[in-house]
Amino acid sequence: MPESRGKVLWTKFIFSCSARRAVWQVTLLDSWEDLTDLVEQVRADPEDPNYLMANERMNLMNMAKLSIKGLIESALNLGRTLDSDYAPLQQFFVVMEHCLKHGLKAKKTFLGQNKSFWGPLELVEKLVPEAAEITASVKDLPGLKTPVGRGRAWLRLALMQKKLSEYMKALINKKELLSEFYEANALMMEEEGAIIAGLLVGLNVIDANFCMKGEDLDSQVGVIDFSMYLKDGNSSKGSEGDGQITAILDQKNYVEELNRHLNATVNNLQTKVDLLEKSNTKLTEELAVANNRIITLQEEMERVKEESSYLLESNRKGPKQDRTAEGQALSEARKHLKEETQLRLDVEKELELQISMRQEMELAMKMLEKDVCEKQDALVSLRQQLDDLRALKHELAFKLQVNERQGKRPLALGTPGVAHSTPLL
DSSP states (O other), X not given: OOOOOSOEEEEEEEEETTTTEEEXXXXXXXXXXXXXXXXXXXXXXXXXXXXXXHHHHHHHHHHHHHHHHHHHHHHHHHTSOBOTXXXXXXXXXXXXXXXXXXXXXXXXXXXXXXXXXXXXXXXXXXXXXXXXXXXXXXXXXXXXXXXXHHHHHHHHHHHHTTOHHHHHHHHHTOHHHHTTTBOTTSGGGSHHHHHHHHHGGGGGGOOBXXXXXXXXXXXXXXXXXXXXXXXXXXXXXXXXXXXXXXXXXXXHHHHHHHXXXXXXXXXXXXXXXXXXXXXXXXXXHHHHHHHHHHHHHHHHHHHHHHHHHHHHHHHHHSOHHHHHHHHHHHHHHHHHHHXXXXXXXXXXXXXXXXXXXXXXXXXXXXXXXXXXHHHHHHHHHHHHHHHHHHHHHHHHHHHHHHXXXXXXXXXXXXXXXXXXXXXXX
């Protein structure tokens, strides 16, 4: 048999005559040689009373790997915040629930024996103070009536907080506390639990948002759907078209977002131009007032010159003290004239600066308007490409249906990559 390509999900049925038990096991294999080695390992397994629990731990760890990997890949391709209706996210919580329930000790109550993973999760707030907030939130939710519902709500809040991996690691490191709730060979007490806690770190890149007030978490049935992790060879043709459509949609969203930013920039620049126009009008009025004042000062200066000439003539005949007083008055008049002249020059310089800034803003607005037009043309082109790809996808789907109707040969029983979905023990 040729070597399989990629990782394949195998469902393996193991029957041990000596132990008289049957075990389903889910294993990730890289090649056909790995499957051969696994079969040899199964044949060499001795009688072990913990063999069933070990297989269950291995199954749950492999399912957790598949669930976490699929959730991260699909969430990154989706590119948005996940909610409670997202199927891969629902399956992840189902797998986590099975992992937390594995090897739980039964507690006797008035209604009989009860197994709940809410007890271990309550311990987290004693180990990590940050978990006290979500524990209090879970207890305050009015719709939760059972420990199972509170445990499910706790998992969702921890994922929203992006602290699920940290909480699980802190809990697994305290084996002496977990021994009160779990058997010695439970998943949370063995190495598989630490591996799963490490895998949960990858979920920190996912943004999730849950509204649990109206959600019934008490009566949900947690069954693992294996069909989500089985790959069909016929789906490879449509995956390329889906990838192209996803790329076009990403480009379209990017161009639209860029267009919105450009429009916002244009609006901001328009607002600045309006403010500059108002400031320019105000400066023009101030310049006119300053010019009038300069004319007045020039007239006053001419009058002062005439008076000074007259005073000089009169001072030649008057006492020396009068000459000194008149000289001081003339100096003050000249100083005042110099200050007014400098003020006029400053106002003219400010006006020229405002005019140049206005011209630069108008040029920037024209360039931005041209850029917006180009982006809108690109957006129209991308939308046309998206329509073409959708038509191509429908055509490929139609051809695939025609081929199936013409009687495609069914897949052989031993074809790699296909397995029967079987619920875990």
